[in-house]
Amino acid sequence: MSQGPDTDAHAEHAITRRMGDREQVEQTADRIRDELLLTLEELDRRRARATDLRYHVNQHRDLLLVAGAAALVVLGAGVGFALYRARHHDERVRRQRRKALERAWAHPDRLATSIEDRPLGTELGRKLVMIFATTLATAVARNSMQSLVPSRALAKAPVNTDKKS
Numbered sequence: 001m002s003q004g005p006d007t008d009a010h011a012e013h014a015i016t017r018r019m020g021d022r023e024q025v026e027q028t029a030d031r032i033r034d035e036l037l038l039t040l041e042e043l044d045r046r047r048a049r050a051t052d053l054r055y056h057v058n059q060h061r062d063l064l065l066v067a068g069a070a071a072l073v074v075l076g077a078g079v080g081f082a083l084y085r086a087r088h089h090d091e092r093v094r095r096q097r098r099k100a101l102e103r104a105w106a107h108p109d110r111l112a113t114s115i116e117d118r119p120l121g122t123e124l125g126r127k128l129v130m131i132f133a134t135t136l137a138t139a140v141a142r143n144s145m146q147s148l149v150p151s152r153a154l155a156k157a158p159v160n161t162d163k164k165s
Contacts, residue, residue, distance in 0.1 A: 019027070049055055057064065085092075104111055
């Protein structure tokens, strides 16, 4: 029973049998330090790989080629469509004018209607709905702005009341 806690605690372990507590702590600290350095080296390697453009281009070469080919096809189709529309513009305008003349000939009363053709009640109702919608939108916008941006007068008011107390 004259043995201290050092020898009793380490008597069963083959590796630490002849070590003291200080030696064990130093060995554990060295092991933890080595593991930390290995972890930091791995993190540094991963950071370098994550920012390496060549590595990512090599990893995703097929995807980049497909995306580039698709972009070229879309660009080519857009240019082709624009050229087609430019070449056939005059023809399209003539066709639209001919159709407009046919509609005007078939329905001369529908060429250009004026507000006077509508009944007074319909126009009054439409204008009232527009006034109501505009007022509602203005009130919603005002409330939104007041809740998002506090006014300066409100911000200063609590400071003045605290100074009086």
